[in-house]
Amino acid sequence: MSATRQLGPYGSWRSPITAGAIAAGVVALGQIQLDGEDVYWxxxxxxxxxxxxLVRRGPDRVIEDVTPPDLNVRTRVHEYGGGAYLVRAATVWFTNFSDQRLYRQDRGSPPRAISPAADLRHADFELDERRGRLYAVREDHTTGSTWPVNSIVSLDPHGSSPATTLLAGNDFYSNPRLSPSGSHLCWLTWNHPNMPWDCTELWVAEMADDGGLRAQRKVAGGAEESIFQPAWSPAGVLYFTSDRSSWWNLYRWRNDGVEPVVEVAAELGVTQWVFGSSTYAFASEDRIVCQVRSKGVAGLAVVDTKAGKLEGLELPFTAYGATVQARAGRAITIAASPAEAAAVVAVDLETGVVEVLRRSAAQAADGSYYSIPEAIEFPTEGNRTAHAFYYPPLNPDHSPPSGELPPLIVYVHGGPTSAVSNALDLSDQFWTSRGFAYLKVNYGGSTGYGREYRRRLNGRWGVVDVEDCVNAARYLVERGLADRERVAITGGSAGGYTVLRALAGTRVFKAGASHFGVTDLELLHSDTHKFESMYDQSLVGRWPQERELYRERSPIHSVDRITAAVLILQGLEDRVVPANQAELMVEALRRKGVPVAYLPFxxxxxGFRMAKSIKRSLEAELYFYSRIxxxxxxxxxxxxxxxxxxx
Known part of the structure; x- marks a missing residue:
């Protein structure tokens, strides 16, 4: 940081938060598990x-890699994965990305494959020590049918005998969880056209001595109810979160009935995009530590299960990863704040003392370069209110010329049934420290604001999200916080779709960057993966009855209305939004004469995972805006x- 500020236009400021530092210095922390005194993530x-x-931290506080350099702990079940490993008594089972085989790794020994060399993908594991079985969700791509077959299977944890199928027939399964006594198994299931945040069912069955299931019964869920994270208490009571009250709150099943544990106007669960997510854990039979989300901000709380009371913990964090475990009076989770990047932390539930076990990012700059976001609520269509986080431009070494207003980047999150938080993300600070105002929008349809807000997008994708992003930008421009002639919009996946829809439907944005965004809804319907293959039925309309609506809302058919410059970035091995979506859009923009740049990776x-791709995409977008x-x-x-x- 220099003693004298340099005068220079917004966008041209030199920043220590470089694309190279972000690409090389940041890791994404994932699912936490505990095994004795060891913490894994x-x-x-x-x-x-x-x-x-897969990483382990022992009681000696030494952190070491568990899996070898030639293996990649990542499953492709549902393509988004999650729940790719399980650890018990120092033995690890995990799915390797390149071959999607299941591996077993005993401590001190190299991993060995225990599933066949076939396209059989596994996730969401549960060990039955009494019966010597490993339960998992399987996605079978070997049947030759249009879609893979999903099931819950029972595997030999040593790989010595073939798997048997426990449950099949529905489109999707998750969360096979064994009761502490081993007497019962619970699971979640749902069918097309539902997504797990629309409608899921919680089932329970008795476990026979031979490992079979009997007396299956539905406990909760169904039409208009989403169940998340079923878990057994230490005494064998089944808990889960449900949005039956319009918020994902905590419930339990006992004495053949469902009863609320705590009722609050906040989210105690999240959307199940990946396997292995958890937002609560048992500190004891009577105490649950849980994450609580409200208006885009999250906290950690303790629930007294007898009194039905929730008490928040005073902690310096405002965002949490959907993974939490508890042991010996401490909660282990991933937490962040506007000034601190995500970290694996251990929180003492009595004193609130926090121990950082692992940070996700090296300090790219001191805190004076970090723009602290302001949560804003702004008016939008239908006399409604929507939400966003506003980051003003900030760099202690630079000042703008008198009277100049900053360019604005409106960021649209993916999903679309997802959300952004106010956690420190160096990719956001890359822009603000160069002189951009930055606005992250939780448009109608986002999570963390209750079921009614989440369902605003039903049948209105490409409309409500666009309206909210436009109104968010106008809100800042009208307050003199951004230059109306230099407003850009950027986003990935579903966010990329919103970018292109906004460019076709409004003149508010002078430039847009679509990262692996949807361009053709008709094409997406016929060329995507099973998990999301009917997501469009709730977001757009019934197929094929409303095919014309799909066409009307596809950016590829609105190119004649786009005048702003467009940058398109695309991974060439994308199975969710295939590269042909980007290529068709680029060709159409070329023919129309619209300024367009295309970067295939x-x-x-x-989503870009390699350092060179992350660096190139950030710098390319900056160069693109500099020219526009x-x-x-x-x-x-x-x-x-x-x-x-x-x-």
């Missing part, structure tokens, strides 16, 4: 070609070819 490492590594799937908005970046950047750009 996963780390997605961009510097290692985006592979996911070899070896990348849905007319400023000179502080550092040399590899150019991006922008076709049809006027001289």
């Amino acid at each position: 996963t780390e997605l490492r961009p510097e290692e070609s985006g592979r996911s590594v 070899e070896g990348e799937q849905h 908005f007319g400023f000179e970046p502080a550092d040399p950047i590899e150019p991006v070819a922008i076709e049809n750009l006027p001289a």
Whole structure:
């Protein structure tokens, strides 16, 4: 930080938060499990070609890699994965990404494959020590049918005998969980066209001595109810979260009935995009530690299960990863704040003392370069209110010329049934420290604001999200916080779709960056993976009865209305939004004469994981905005070819 501020236009400020530092210095922390005194979690490492590594921290506080460098702990069940490993008594079972085989690794020994060399994918594991079986969700791609077959299977944990099927017939399964006594198994299931946040069912069955199931019964769920994270208490009472009250709250099943444990106007669960998510854990039979989300901000609380009371803990965090475990009076979770990047932390439930076990990011700059977001509520269509986080431009070394307003980037999250938080993300600070205002929008349809808000997008995808992003931008412009002639919109996946819809339907945005975004809803319906293959039925309309609506809302058919410059970035191995979506859009924009740049990324799937791709995509987007908005970046950047750009 210099003693004297340098005068320079917004966008041109030099920042220590470089794309290279972000790509090399940040890891994504994942699912936590406890085994005795050891704490395990996963780390997605961009510097290692985006592979996911299983890590262990022992009681001596030494952190070491568990899985070897040639393996990648990542499952492709539902394509989004999650729940890729299980650890018990120092033995680890995990799915390897490249071959999708299940491996067993005993401490001190190398991993060995225990599933066949076939396209049989596994996730969400549960060990039955009494019967010597390993239960898992299986996605079978060997049947030759249009879609893979999902089931819950019973596996030999040594790989010595073939698997048997416990449950099949429905479209999807998750969360096979064994009661402490081993007498019962619970699970979640749902069918097309539902997503797990729309409608799921919780089932329980008795376990026979031979490992079979009997006396199956539905406990909760069904139409208009989403169940999340069933878990058995130490005494064998079945708990779960349900949104039957319009909020994901905590319930339990006992004495053949369902009863609420605690009722609050906040979310105690999350959308089940991946396996292995958890938002609560048992500290004891009478105490549950849980994450609580409200209006985009999260906290940690303790629930007294006898009194039905929830008491928040005073902690310095505002965002949590959906993974939490409890042991010996401490909660182990992933937490962050506007000034602290995500970290694996241990929280003393009595004193609130926090111990950081592992940080996700090295300190790229001191805190004076970090823009602290402000939560804003703004008016939108239908006399409704929507939500966002506003980050003002901030760099202690630079000041703008008098009277200049900053360019604004509106960020649209993916999903679309998801949300953004106010956690410190160096990718956000990359922009604010260069002189951009940055706005992360939790448009109608986002999570964390209750079921009614979440369902605003039903039948209105490409409409409500666009309206909210437009109104969010106008809200800042009208308050003199951004230059109305330099407003851009960016987003990935479903967010990329919103970017393109906004460019076609409004003149508010002068530039847009679509990262692996949907361009053709008709094509997506016929060319995507099973998990989301009928997601569009709730977001858009019934197929094929409302096919014309799909066409109307597809950006590929609205190119004639796009005048703003467009940057499209796409992973060439994407199975969720295949590369042909981007390629068709780029060709249409070329023919129309719209300024367009296209960056394909070899070896990348849905979301960029490799350091070189992360670095290139950030710098390319900065270069793109510099050409459109007319400023000179502080550092040399590899150019991006922008076709049809006027001289």
